[in-house]
Amino acid sequence: MKTKVAVSMEVGKPFEIVEAELDGPKAGEVLVKWKVAGLCHSDLHVSSGDMPSTLPLVVGHEGSGVVEEVGPGVTRVKPGDHIVGSFIPGCGTCSACARGMSNLCNEGWNGTTGLMADGRYPFKLEGGQGAGGMCNLGTFSERAICKEQSVVPVQEWIPFETAALVGCGVTTGYSSTINTAGVKAGDIVVVFGIGGLGANALQAARLAGARYVFAIDSDASKQDVAMKFGATHFFSDPTDAAPVLNELSWGEQADKAIITIGVADAAVTEAAFNLLGKRGVLVLVSMGAMDNYSVSIPGLFLCQLEKSIKGSLFGSANANYDIPNLLKLWDQKHIMLDELITHRFTLDEVNKGYEMMETPGSGLLRGLIIHEDD
Numbered sequence: 001m002k003t004k005v006a007v008s009m010e011v012g013k014p015f016e017i018v019e020a021e022l023d024g025p026k027a028g029e030v031l032v033k034w035k036v037a038g039l040c041h042s043d044l045h046v047s048s049g050d051m052p053s054t055l056p057l058v059v060g061h062e063g064s065g066v067v068e069e070v071g072p073g074v075t076r077v078k079p080g081d082h083i084v085g086s087f088i089p090g091c092g093t094c095s096a097c098a099r100g101m102s103n104l105c106n107e108g109w110n111g112t113t114g115l116m117a118d119g120r121y122p123f124k125l126e127g128g129q130g131a132g133g134m135c136n137l138g139t140f141s142e143r144a145i146c147k148e149q150s151v152v153p154v155q156e157w158i159p160f161e162t163a164a165l166v167g168c169g170v171t172t173g174y175s176s177t178i179n180t181a182g183v184k185a186g187d188i189v190v191v192f193g194i195g196g197l198g199a200n201a202l203q204a205a206r207l208a209g210a211r212y213v214f215a216i217d218s219d220a221s222k223q224d225v226a227m228k229f230g231a232t233h234f235f236s237d238p239t240d241a242a243p244v245l246n247e248l249s250w251g252e253q254a255d256k257a258i259i260t261i262g263v264a265d266a267a268v269t270e271a272a273f274n275l276l277g278k279r280g281v282l283v284l285v286s287m288g289a290m291d292n293y294s295v296s297i298p299g300l301f302l303c304q305l306e307k308s309i310k311g312s313l314f315g316s317a318n319a320n321y322d323i324p325n326l327l328k329l330w331d332q333k334h335i336m337l338d339e340l341i342t343h344r345f346t347l348d349e350v351n352k353g354y355e356m357m358e359t360p361g362s363g364l365l366r367g368l369i370i371h372e373d374d
Helices: 041-048 106-112 160-165 169-180 198-208 220-228 238-248 266-274 299-304 319-331 347-357
Strands: 002-008 016-022 029-038 063-070 082-085 130-133 143-147 151-154 188-192 212-216 233-235 254-259 276-284 308-311 341-345 366-370
Touching (some): 029 082, 041 347, 082 160, 220 233, 238 266, 254 266, 266 276, 341 347
Parallel strands (some): 188 212, 188 254, 254 276, 276 308
Antiparallel strands (some): 029 366, 082 151
């Protein structure tokens, strides 16, 4: 069957909209018709080369849709089921999954090649060239072949737009606060970068009972968003936040700092580290190129104050638990999801959406690709 896709063909170039061909699902696979896909910064890491990937790669790793067909042996879902794509598959049997770290599943290494379990590429481009789907999903496609473990079934009454959000951005931002940072009632939390991830880190801190929640973003237009999603204070420069934080904490500084900007650098990491008090925890959610050394801090204070720095992939979340749980929290009005959506695009407008994401003051918080129905 034919499907329209957005594909990263070459590093440094915009995504191309082309037609690809799909075979039917094989053993352990499902055919998904994507309804909605989210614009996440990680797709730009592919086109920029920050995330080494096998190109061409059909991009998009956040989305919701309907299962149209299942291959032999599939028991997790059936045709007609509504699903959310999880960009870490969680095979359940590798050493990471067995230790309760499904977000670090060994199968996740295929995410930047898009290879299926049998070693083939699911998409065929013009001339028979093979292409993988980012994170074994490829949500910037009308249809895709996915691993059974890469889809999480959800209730049919949940709107596709709402469901798509928890496939990556919401889960990563929220869970980096709850799971990785371990924010608890009474903590003082600082969040760097108020975009699709940062907004959810803010509302997670609020829901966890944080005493103060500081939002820091160089784009001053993000202030209204920050306050809406749970910040108690907003600053464009961490040096301005420091004296206020010192006063409100009675000189003890912040308990947790979470960095969710598009690409981290050493200056931001050092600024976050310096805002932390004794045994403070810095969580680095942001990614950068392999040669981007984004952590440079004095070891003296790391040791003497027992601070710690932790990386966070997918917010240390378990997709099979956290995705449904976040939708329950939304249903019970404990967290905001629909309010994250500021812009909607067609697949043909995907590059326009990412240009807006990279433009300060554009007002884009979370953009969605709305796939056209047949």
